Amino acid sequence: MWNFKLFALASLVALGSSSTQRRSSDGDLKPWEVTRLSTFSPSGRPGNSNLANLWATITNPSPITAGPGASFEPSTANCTVEWTWYVEEPYGRTVDCTTGGNQTAFSGSISKWTIEILKADSDYASPTENFDVKFTLTANKTANGEDYYKVLAGTQHFAIGENMKGTCGGSGVCSWYLDEKNIPVLVEPTLVDSS
Template sequence: MLRPALFGILSLTSSTIVAAQTLAPWEIIQVDTYSPSGRPGSSTVSYIKTTINDPNSASNATANCNIEWDGLTNGETPYNTALECTPVEDGTWEFEVLRADPDSERPSISNFILRFTRLTNEGNLYIGSVTLNSGIESDLFFMCAASGFCYANLRPESTPVRLTPKEIGFRSADLKVRQTEETSEDAEPEPPIAWQISRIETHRPSSESTTGNSGVSSISLTITEPGTGLSGPDMTADCTTEWNETAGESPFDKVQACSEVEEGYFMFEVVKADGNDTVENAGDDPMSSFNLKFTRLGADGKTYLGLAEFVAEKNLAGGCGGNGGCDAVLKEEYNPLVVVPKEVKGR
C-alpha cells in the first residue's frame, strides 16, 4: 500500500535522487515471461516478471514487478492494470503492461510494452516505458517447447535494457495527503469516490493552418474529485494534450500531468478506443472516438485508475468545416460525465 508518509510533507534532501536534467537511465536487469501449454492438469497461469533499478538513487532502488493472468481464459489479459512492485527504501515503483501490437487478439509474452512509474520520497514523479520483443537483434529470447508452453527472457547481450524516464511532476513541502483514521482489517473498505468531467473540448485545425500553433490539434478537459466525508475539498484539475498531425505526431499513450491540485496528482493519457465501430472511420481518429485514461495519486495515499469513453454524436457534440477544421465539446446532457475509478491492484 502507498502509505501517506510517502506523500506527506517532507524536507528536501539531495541524498535520494539527483536533479532531473542529470538523470541516468533506469536499468531493466531481468525479464522472464511464460505462457502455459494448455495440457490437462498443468498450470493455466501466464506471467511477465521483471526487475528494474534506478541508478540515480543513493539507497536500494531495485524492485521486482510481476503480473499474472489466466492465459487460457478468453478476455483475461495483463493490460490496463497497474501493479505496485516490491518495496524500495526511497519511494515506490509501479508498472503496467501495454499492448505493443494493437491488431493482436491475444496477449503476447514476446512483444509488449512495459511502463514504469517511480515516486520518490521527496515527491518526484517519473514515467518511463520500453518496448520488448523477440527476433533477430531484439532484446528477448523466445522459445516454445514441444509440449506447448512458451517462455521468453532477456538476452545476455541486451542486459541491462536502459530507458530514460520523464519527469511528470514534482511535489515537496506543498504536497499534502489527508491523514485517515486507522480501520480494522475486517472493516469494509470505502468505495472510491466517482470523478466528474465537467468540460471537454477537442480541436483539429483546418488544412489551411500551417503557421505557428495554428497547426496544433488538442484535447482539453476539467476533472474533479469531489470532497469526501473526511471534509476534504474538491480536487479540480485541468488536463491538456497537444499534437501536430502534419508532423506525424499523435496524442496516444503519452502520460501527462494535469494542473496542480492541493492533494496528490491527476495524470491522464489518450488511448485508442478498442473495438469501437459505432462511428465510421473512428478507429484511429482521436476527434471521433477516443478513451481517456486517468491515474490519480489520491489524498488517501492510494492510486486509482479511471477510464472515460468519448464518441462523436454520442456524448460529444460538434462538427467539421469544409476546410477540415473540427471542434467538439461535451454534450450538455452528459455534463458532468461520471468516471468510476478502481483502486490499483496490489495495495
C-alpha cells in the same frame, strides 16, 4: 507606479529562474536499467496451471535531486504480473512491485515502483512475446523540514528477436527472457509530477 513595475519585473525574473532551476534539476535523470525480464505462457492442457507470468527487475542506479541539498536514493524493484492464459489479458493493469535498494530508515527516502504491461503497437501483439512495459517510480522524502515528492515514468518495448529470446516446448509451454547481449535494457524516465 515605477515601484510596481520594478516589483513585477523582479517577480518575473525570479519565476523564470525557479523554472530554469526546476528544469535543470530534472536534467539529472539517468536511464533506468532492466536487468531481468522473462515471460511464461502455459500449455493450456487440462490439469496444468493456466497462469501466465511476466517477471522483471528494474533499477534506478543514480540519486535523483529532490530539492536543495536533498536527493532520492537509488532503488531496485522486482515486479511480477500474473494473469489467466486464454481467459484474460494483462494490459492496462497497474501492479505494485517489491521495492528495495539503498533506502534506510535514516535516509528519509521512500520509493515505490509499479509495472504495467501495454499492448504493443504492432500487427502481432502478445503479452509474452511482443509488448510494451511501463515502469513508474514514486519517490518521497522529508529533509530539512521539507517534504519532497516526484513521480517518474518510462516505457520500453520488448519482443522476441529484438531484445528477447527463448523457447517453446512441444507441449505449448513457452519461456522467453532477455537476450544477454541486451542487458541492461535502458528505460528513459520522464517527470510526471513533483512537489
